[in-house]
Structures are given as C-alpha cells and as structure tokens.
Amino acid sequence: MIKPLTGKAKQSVKLATARFNVWEGAVRSSKTVASIFRWMQYARTGPGGNLAMIGKTERSLKRNVIDPIIELVGSKRCRYLAGSGELHLFGRRIYTAGANDARAIEKIQGLTLAGAYGDEIATWPEPFWDMLGTRLSVPGAQFFGTCNPAGPVHWLKRWLDQSSLWLTHEGSISTGHADEPVDLHRFSFILDDNPHLDPAFVESLKRQYVGLFFKRYIQGLWVPAEGAIFDMWDENRHVAKMLPTITRWISLGIDHGTRNPFHAVVLGLGVDRRLHITREWRWDSAKQRRQLSDAEYSREVRQWLTTVPVPGTDTTGVMPEYTIVDPSATGFRVQLHQDGLPSKLADNEVLPGIRTMSSLLALGLIDVHESCRDLLLEIPGYCWDDKAAERDGTDQPIKLADHGIDASRYATHTTRSIWRSALRSSIHDAA
CATH class of the missing domain: 3.40.50.300 (P-loop containing nucleotide triphosphate hydrolases)
Structure with missing residues (x-):
C-alpha cells in the first residue's frame, strides 16, 4: 500500500x-x-x-x-x-x-x-x-x-x-x-x-549495506569505489571449518577459462538457513602447463561433483539444482548440455552481483569452507579499480585473481530468487 x-x-x-x-x-x-x-x-x-x-x-x-x-x-x-x-x-x-x-x-x-x-x-x-x-x-x-x-x-x-x-x-x-x-x-x-518505513526494516537495511553501498544507498552520497571490495570480510566469521546439514544444493557456479584459470564452486543452503560455499575445483593451465578442452572440462567437473562431501554423512556426490556459467562460455555450455548437464546463463552484472555478495557477508548469511583455498586467497585482495573511477567514474574491480570470486558471484546472485526467502534474515534489492 x-x-x-x-x-x-x-x-x-x-x-x-x-x-x-x-x-x-x-x-x-x-x-x-x-x-x-x-x-x-x-x-x-x-x-x-x-x-x-x-x-x-x-x-x-x-x-x-x-x-x-x-x-x-x-x-x-x-x-x-x-x-x-x-x-x-x-x-x-x-x-x-x-x-x-x-x-x-x-x-x-x-x-x-x-x-x-x-x-x-x-x-x-x-x-x-x-x-x-x-x-x-x-x-x-x-x-x-x-x-x-x-x-x-x-x-x-x-x-x-x-x-x-x-x-x-x-x-x-x-x-x-x-x-x-x-x-x-x-x-x-x-x-x-x-x-x-518500519524502524526494524530501516535497521536491517543499514546492516545489509556496508562500505561503498552504505554511503550510496543509505546516505545517498556520490562517492568513489575505492579500496577493498569486501571490506567486511572476517576470517573468523566467514571461514567455516565444519558445515551444517545442507538442505538444498542450490547451484554450481563456473567461471570458465582456457588460458585463465577455470574455477567452479558449489553453493548450498544449510539447515541453519545460511548459504555455504562448500567446495571448489580449479584448473590453472599456466600452472598445470596444459590446457583442457571443453569436453575435458565437462568430464572433470562432473567427476568432481561425485567427490564433493555431503556434510554430516560419510557419503560423497552432489547434484546442484542449477549450473550457472558465465555468458562468454558458449561452447562450454553446449558441451555441458550434450553431456546431460544443462546450464543457466549467469547474471553477469558486476556491481549488483558484488552488492549481493557484500550483503550476504555483512549479515553473516554466507561462509566459505576452509577447503576452498584459492577462493579464500582471492577475497581479501579483491579491490576496486581506482584508476577507472578517477578516469570516467566506472565502478569495476581490478581484473586480477578473481576467478573464484566470479564463480561465487554467479552461483549466488543469479539464484537469489531461489534462496532469498529461505534465509534467516532478509536480503533487500536496491531501488
């Protein structure tokens, strides 16, 4: 009303x-x-x-x-x-x-x-x-x-x-x-x-938006994007040693790379009504000194999914409801479809995706399992590109060491309509 x-x-x-x-x-x-x-x-x-x-x-x-x-x-x-x-x-x-x-x-x-x-x-x-x-x-x-x-x-x-x-x-x-x-x-x-507005709703918005997004979306200020993107990141709060029972395996997020690293993550919804990035798989052709074809990537990812542990059990093997792939990987998506694993195009709007990840982290609604070592190395160093902001006001991250973050962004932001109502706290869209 x-x-x-x-x-x-x-x-x-x-x-x-x-x-x-x-x-x-x-x-x-x-x-x-x-x-x-x-x-x-x-x-x-x-x-x-x-x-x-x-x-x-x-x-x-x-x-x-x-x-x-x-x-x-x-x-x-x-x-x-x-x-x-x-x-x-x-x-x-x-x-x-x-x-x-x-x-x-x-x-x-x-x-x-x-x-x-x-x-x-x-x-x-x-x-x-x-x-x-x-x-x-x-x-x-x-x-x-x-x-x-x-x-x-x-x-x-x-x-x-x-x-x-x-x-x-x-x-x-x-x-x-x-x-x-x-x-x-x-x-x-x-x-x-x-x-x-309900005072409780106002307070929830102020908790959700942090850093850059707090200044813009709460205080209404035209401020530059600078410094660490996930400045709310806290290893004690956001790195999980133990995972709860996963009630819903939501998505497999994939950042496809041939010369650049290929990175995949699995996102699950826990019984604690929080999101959990439970495992990662990565192939860095520069380190491995070998590039994989799309057929090989498809085979390796499908095999890896059979080895992902199911928390609270002695079993392995998960099949997320959605496979989310970056839009540029057209050939890989065709290969996945041929191999019986249809995929969904990732929502690749960078700033909204970062905002979703930031809100989840700020509210303590997502964590990363300690086994995801490459992703955990990327997050603290993920920074805004100050030169782009000074040059033309563009809000964009520095494109360096971000493949696990991109995969995680695809997995979370693209599926937000699926998990939003299931979380223990509300995540609100900007408008």
Whole structure:
C-alpha cells in the first residue's frame, strides 16, 4: 500500500517545475513514489504530444514504476501493453523503452516528445541522455527521473551539480550553488527521509549495506569505489571449518577459462538457513602447463561433483539444482548440455552481483569452507579499480585473481530468487 506523501517527498513534488527534475539518493527513501505522483500529474495536465517512459530495461521500468502506478490508479486507468511497448495512462499513450546500451538511442531518434520519465538514469549511456534532451522539443516539455548515486565523476553527477535549485540531503533549498546553472531541479534523499518505513526494516537495511553501498544507498552520497571490495570480510566469521546439514544444493557456479584459470564452486543452503560455499575445483593451465578442452572440462567437473562431501554423512556426490556459467562460455555450455548437464546463463552484472555478495557477508548469511583455498586467497585482495573511477567514474574491480570470486558471484546472485526467502534474515534489492 502506497501511503500519502509527507516531508521532503511532498515538498519535491511542488518544486518539480523545471525543464529537468531529478530525484536522487538512498534506496527506499520515497524518491520514486514522489516522482511517480509528479509524473501522473504531468500526464493529466502537461502539454499535448508524445510521452515516453524509459528505464535501464523495460522489465526494471515495469517493476520499479509501472506496477506501482497500476497499484495506485487501477488497471482501468493504467494499462501496460508489453508487446507493443506502450503504456496508456489516463487516456494518454506513453512509449516505453530500455536504455541499457548505446544502441538504445535508436529507440528515441525521430521522436518529438512533450514529456518523459526516466528510471535508474545513472545507468543510462550518456549519449542516450543527450539525445533525449533534444527530443523534448514540444513547448513546455518536462523531464522527471530518479536514480541511485554512483561515483563523483559520473557524467550525471557533473550535470546535477549545475542544477538551478537543489533540495539537499539535509533538507535545505539551495539556489546559488552552481556557477552556470541549467533549468534543472535536484532533490537529494537519505533513507531516513521516508517516515513510513518500519524502524526494524530501516535497521536491517543499514546492516545489509556496508562500505561503498552504505554511503550510496543509505546516505545517498556520490562517492568513489575505492579500496577493498569486501571490506567486511572476517576470517573468523566467514571461514567455516565444519558445515551444517545442507538442505538444498542450490547451484554450481563456473567461471570458465582456457588460458585463465577455470574455477567452479558449489553453493548450498544449510539447515541453519545460511548459504555455504562448500567446495571448489580449479584448473590453472599456466600452472598445470596444459590446457583442457571443453569436453575435458565437462568430464572433470562432473567427476568432481561425485567427490564433493555431503556434510554430516560419510557419503560423497552432489547434484546442484542449477549450473550457472558465465555468458562468454558458449561452447562450454553446449558441451555441458550434450553431456546431460544443462546450464543457466549467469547474471553477469558486476556491481549488483558484488552488492549481493557484500550483503550476504555483512549479515553473516554466507561462509566459505576452509577447503576452498584459492577462493579464500582471492577475497581479501579483491579491490576496486581506482584508476577507472578517477578516469570516467566506472565502478569495476581490478581484473586480477578473481576467478573464484566470479564463480561465487554467479552461483549466488543469479539464484537469489531461489534462496532469498529461505534465509534467516532478509536480503533487500536496491531501488
């Protein structure tokens, strides 16, 4: 149930009168709800002409924005036609699109727009943003959008810093902070700006997000990705000598390599309602001085699975429900299928995957068995690439000694819909 707007959310709706209006900051802070209310007002009263709603993907746009609108006004006044890429809101046709790569520009080229709504705009390619501005050519056209913070040199952050009006994190209004202001109103939110959240839920979010993610998703700050990625890692807490009974063998995560190391891990759900990386298998062709073919990798992995110990018993041999393989290993996936082990493409979005792993570690909901020596060597040294952050604001790890981590990320993040409800504490998605 969506509750009435109060405080900063209500104030931002009244202040969203510029050509561009952006709500940014913490997760669950009411910024999206406020932007939705303002967008619905605009759909009713704005100038005639084409409207557009754009997200990172059409699927995320539906989840984050369209579904809440339908919940608010009902399916008679808001109908989403996924097949045609259209939304009908209060009798107005709205085009919907995803902006997950540079080719998305083609989706809006040639359009003349009277208004647009953007979800997760910090994830858009900058050329798409530039093109969208040229499409808002109907007199009086306005843009309304939301995002979570990224790095301090991100293209959107530089643009937001030129706003003519800024409703700050502290709640004050600044109108003279930019040397060359643009017709943009910026609204910055922190988690505590949402008074409707259950205090226990707020506390669980603050425990879940640590380091970089705490600063961005709780405090709403545009801070760089720097230092150790898993800075919450504690060997005393996260390395298991003994494993509990595994109630569900969830996944086999595989980072495929030919010249680089090949790494596989097994993820299980314990009777303690926690996740456990129970064993690893690794082939480093540089050390072994021999490269394996996909057929040989398939044979070796399937043989290795028969030797994985079953905790609490004297038996060996497991068969995880899902085999998760990195998307680039097309030939290997074909080989697995031929050998009777169908695989699922890994969700290879690096930052969300790291966020999932970080949350699990922060909440004490995952550990690694002491036998996984290569993975345990990689985790403490897994660091953000400072040069990439300084150069263009890109959040990316240093690509060095990360094969076990990638396999673990695939195994956990790709299957999150499977294990999330079974854990003893909640893991919440960012939005």
